[in-house]
Amino acid sequence: xxxxxxxxxxxxxxxxxxxxxxxxxxxxxxxxxxxxxxxxxxxxxxxxxxxxxxxxxxxxxxxxxxxxxxxxxxxxxxxxxxxxxxxxxxxxxxxxxxxxxxxxxxxxxxxxxxxxxxxxxxxxxxxxxxxxxxxxxxxxxxxxxxxxxxxxxxxxxxxxxxxxxxxxxxxxxxxxxxxxxxxxxxxxxxxxxxxxxxxxxxxxxxxxxxxxxxxxxxxx
Amino acid sequence: xxxxxxxxxxxxxxxxxxxxxxxxxxxxxxxxxxxxxxxxxxxxxxxxxxxxxxxxxxxxxxxxxxxxxxxxxxxxxxxxxxxxxxxxxxxxxxxxxxxxxxxxxxxxxxxxxxxxxxxxxxxxxxxxxxxxxxxxxxxxxxxxxxxxxxxxxxxxxxxxxxxxxxxxxxxxxxxxxxxxxxxxxxxxxxxxxxxxxxxxxxxxxxxxxxxxxxxxxxxx
DNA sequence: CGTTGGCTTAAAGTTTGCTTAAGATTCGGA
DNA sequence: TCCGAATCTTAAGCAAACTTTAAGCCAACG
Numbered sequence: 164x165x166x167x168x169x170x171x172x173x174x175x176x177x178x179x180x181x182x183x184x185x186x187x188x189x190x191x192x193x194x195x196x197x198x199x200x201x202x203x204x205x206x207x208x209x210x211x212x213x214x215x216x217x218x219x220x221x222x223x224x225x226x227x228x229x230x231x232x233x234x235x236x237x238x239x240x241x242x243x244x245x246x247x248x249x250x251x252x253x254x255x256x257x258x259x260x261x262x263x264x265x266x267x268x269x270x271x272x273x274x275x276x277x278x279x280x281x282x283x284x285x286x287x288x289x290x291x292x293x294x295x296x297x298x299x300x301x302x303x304x305x306x307x308x309x310x311x312x313x314x315x316x317x318x319x320x321x322x323x324x325x326x327x328x329x330x331x332x333x334x335x336x337x338x339x340x341x342x343x344x345x346x347x348x349x350x351x352x353x354x355x356x357x358x359x360x361x362x363x364x365x366x367x368x369x370x371x372x373x374x375x376x377x378x379x380x381x382x383x
Numbered sequence: 384x385x386x387x388x389x390x391x392x393x394x395x396x397x398x399x400x401x402x403x404x405x406x407x408x409x410x411x412x413x414x415x416x417x418x419x420x421x422x423x424x425x426x427x428x429x430x431x432x433x434x435x436x437x438x439x440x441x442x443x444x445x446x447x448x449x450x451x452x453x454x455x456x457x458x459x460x461x462x463x464x465x466x467x468x469x470x471x472x473x474x475x476x477x478x479x480x481x482x483x484x485x486x487x488x489x490x491x492x493x494x495x496x497x498x499x500x501x502x503x504x505x506x507x508x509x510x511x512x513x514x515x516x517x518x519x520x521x522x523x524x525x526x527x528x529x530x531x532x533x534x535x536x537x538x539x540x541x542x543x544x545x546x547x548x549x550x551x552x553x554x555x556x557x558x559x560x561x562x563x564x565x566x567x568x569x570x571x572x573x574x575x576x577x578x579x580x581x582x583x584x585x586x587x588x589x590x591x592x593x594x595x596x597x598x599x600x601x602x603x
Numbered sequence: 604c605g606t607t608g609g610c611t612t613a614a615a616g617t618t619t620g621c622t623t624a625a626g627a628t629t630c631g632g633a
Numbered sequence: 634t635c636c637g638a639a640t641c642t643t644a645a646g647c648a649a650a651c652t653t654t655a656a657g658c659c660a661a662c663g
Binding site: 345 | 394397398401402405488489493518519520532533
């Protein structure tokens, strides 16, 4: 995940760069608007943090300029405390989110994560000896490929993404089947059965446990 | 964590309420603006979800009205797809965040969590040497896992959540069994017995006391 | 010491989840 | 476009686990 920070205050830049790198992100910086624009045109970033008050080209115009060619990369504005008006303009200009200075670093990270949620698709998930590559749609168990159908794949991915948390039947229906009302015919059971069978889970590797009366839980 | 939902579409309300409750939040609802306003004046919520188009008082005016007395409680707007303009007005009126319909439930939960970050949210309950993790549905006593059934789990959690307060049999029946009329066959006794037995409570660690003629009380 | 309320136990009743198979539905290729 | 295969969904039987009832016993409190 590659983040671009466009900001002129050196202290803030260092603070952000270091913090985000510790979070595992690749971070590039630009200390003025035109430099920032140049960089966005030459390479692809996964997210852009944009200060409002920057030299050469201001944040708002830079945001608009980026949006001419690229409507998808999330842009988060860092706005000064009392410039709600400007924030609003930023949103109009195509920013996805805003965060007011002074902000807590934790909150910023959470905001960033939200915008990465949709990109999570490229991630690989693991559960014990099981590996899933979401982008390639491949499941391996101990290096051997397991053929899963679409729904089976989604269900397994969902459980792993919520590793160590109980997933209720309703939650599963809501998030995997996108059924938003109480309605249980036992589909989930059928799919759990199929997954367990295909993965050939032994007793000593019951990565997916049933919690009677509640739902299911995945755990290494 | 107590969330207020102000929304008139019954389907959405139910969907949100159930989902958020499963996430461990306490949820109250109001189906029009004036009801919503009344509720905010009479009690304190930790977060407010506000639809734009609601009867009696619209979301924008309600937001402004709430902000007269209360500038801190986070307000998240649920806005219709193509009303960016309105979203902006909402932000002006003092909302902290906005989310566009149709939204993914997962994203909503993430947004809510951000606003709760400052407040600590304990997902684990403790009682003496006993620990309960609600999301994992696990009970530990001195590090050792204790297998409880669904009802046993709920009952124990209820007692711990009401630590140091007497829970009458009727309250327990109402809140754990969801029986809202006087009706006692002695089920509670049976479950208390089972819990005490499984937790193997010694005399010197009688975390759960019986109050004869009244009910039960949990205390470290 | 008798009455009341709580504890304990076991058996009956109920629910839940697993499994299987058959009926829909979807999708791709001829 | 139509057909066949793969996938998804429904439904029903069964077994196991859980919940409730009920009855006898015991302890607390007057």
